[in-house]
Amino acid sequence: MQTSLFTRLAGASLVLLGLAACDPNYQTGLSPDTQRAAGGAVAGAVIAKALDEDIATGAALGGAAGALCDDAGVCQRRY
Known part of the structure; x- marks a missing residue:
């Protein structure tokens, strides 16, 4: 089955949003590791x-x- 371009772009967008969770100012009440894991x-x-x-x-x-x-050094901790 062919994967549509929209599905691939949506997946890439979610990856970028996942990396945005590395922002140290992003607060949800969860630990940073839990945010990144989710x-x-x-x-x-x-x-x-x-x-x-x-x-x-x-x-x-x-x-x-x-x-x-x-x-691994992808998301650097900033304290």
Whole structure:
């Protein structure tokens, strides 16, 4: 099944929004790691759906990547 351009653009947009969760001024009452994990899980699920892959696996990988992005140096902690 072909994935539409709209679906791919929507997935890319969600990835960018997930990375925006790295902003230290973004406050929701959750810890920063939890925010990044949630954003990564949503982005991973959307990307998996756009690529016609397993959504649960995409969400798990995205959540892990989001939670660990500051440890990998992608999202720098600013205290």
